[in-house]
Amino acid sequence: MNCERVQTLLSALLDNELGAEDARIVRNHCNDCPGCYHELTAVKALKSNLGALRTVEPPAHSFHTVKESVFGARRTKARWVGRAAMVVATACAALLFLWVSRPQPTQGQSPQLAAESDEIGAQDYVYSNGMGGAYQPASLARQGD
Amino acid sequence: MVSSWVKSFTKPSEELRPLFEAKMAETYRQAYNMAYRLTSNRSDAEDLLQETYVRAFRFFARYDTSLPFTSWLYRIMTNIHIDSVRRASRLKTVSINQPQGTTGESWDLPDNAPTFEEAIMSEELDDRFQTALKAMTPEFRTAVVLADIQGMSYEEVAEVMDTSVGTVRSRIHRGRKQLRCQLGRHYPNLTGVVE
Numbered sequence: 278m279n280c281e282r283v284q285t286l287l288s289a290l291l292d293n294e295l296g297a298e299d300a301r302i303v304r305n306h307c308n309d310c311p312g313c314y315h316e317l318t319a320v321k322a323l324k325s326n327l328g329a330l331r332t333v334e335p336p337a338h339s340f341h342t343v344k345e346s347v348f349g350a351r352r353t354k355a356r357w358v359g360r361a362a363m364v365v366a367t368a369c370a371a372l373l374f375l376w377v378s379r380p381q382p383t384q385g386q387s388p389q390l391a392a393e394s395d396e397i398g399a400q401d402y403v404y405s406n407g408m409g410g411a412y413q414p415a416s417l418a419r420q421g422d
Numbered sequence: 423m424v425s426s427w428v429k430s431f432t433k434p435s436e437e438l439r440p441l442f443e444a445k446m447a448e449t450y451r452q453a454y455n456m457a458y459r460l461t462s463n464r465s466d467a468e469d470l471l472q473e474t475y476v477r478a479f480r481f482f483a484r485y486d487t488s489l490p491f492t493s494w495l496y497r498i499m500t501n502i503h504i505d506s507v508r509r510a511s512r513l514k515t516v517s518i519n520q521p522q523g524t525t526g527e528s529w530d531l532p533d534n535a536p537t538f539e540e541a542i543m544s545e546e547l548d549d550r551f552q553t554a555l556k557a558m559t560p561e562f563r564t565a566v567v568l569a570d571i572q573g574m575s576y577e578e579v580a581e582v583m584d585t586s587v588g589t590v591r592s593r594i595h596r597g598r599k600q601l602r603c604q605l606g607r608h609y610p611n612l613t614g615v616v617e
Contacts, residue, residue, distance in 0.1 A: 288591070294575070319602065330571060331548055333458040333467075343471055343475055
């Protein structure tokens with residue numbers, strides 16, 4: 278293993294993330310190579326310094342501010358979603374109502390409607406009731422009587 | 423009927439709110455430190471933290487409670503951080519997968535060297551490291567902060583950064599090298615660490 282390869286493995290060696298065999302080779306190399314040994318100690322010092330950095334404390338009111346924005350944002354979103362869902366549901370209900378109450382086609386008209394239309398002067402026509410039979414307008418029937 | 427349907431649509435996250443609040447209280451201090459180390463600025467850290475928790479709560483129903491909450495939270499945080507740095511950066515992007523030295527610009531990082539007066543005023547080791555961290559490529563900085571400051575294993579870092587252990591190993595190695603390079607650039611007298 279040459280110096281370049283060894284130096285790419287120094288971090289993993291220090292982090293105990295290297296396999297046993299590779300770790301042994303890298304350690305042996307560093308013992309014999311002043312350049313790689315210097316690199317190893319420098320990376321070790323860097324790691325140690327980073328680990329020793331203080332924990333930066335959040336400002337006093339930070340938690341409550343963030344908490345408020347988290348749940349405030351959720352409430353606003355939920356309200357918006359609720360309103361949108363309400364509008365969609367109302368529109369769907371209106372469309373369903375219009376579809377159900379749409380006008381029926383003329384063919385297959387009920388006898389009652391036929392009789393009503395007879396009242397307004399359609400006496401000369403004989404309407405089919407849509408069930409294979411025929412009937413006369415009431416006025417004609419009365420004449421027949 | 424409609425209102426009950428609307429309630430059923432918006433209710434799950436509200437039901438999870440007590441659990442989320444508990445998780446938030448438990449992790450807040452550590453998460454703030456992480457956000458500060460990534461952003462190098464208290465105000466930006468708070469913004470990052472706020473966006474992280476807002477997004478985490480929005481998707482909290484998808485969180486697998488058998489996994490560590492911090493790993494899941496940090497994944498959200500690092501994604502937001504890396505995205506925002508990329509968006510904000512007007513500088514030429516350097517591929518982190520390109521081997522060092524092949525283009526001659528791999529370490530062509532923003533020169534955030536403090537002025538002489540600033541350097542005099544911020545002589546504490548912490549500030550020096552933070553200045554150097556700030557100048558790093560976001561992916562390298564994230565890997566180094568997770569491993570060296572948060573003390574995560576490579577496997578945990580890989581989980582947070584949604585990448586392989588091999589990539590983490592490479593990012594940590596190159597990140598530390600970059601950090602030493604930055605420390606050397608800003609603080610050449612810092613012996614034992616700089617290149």
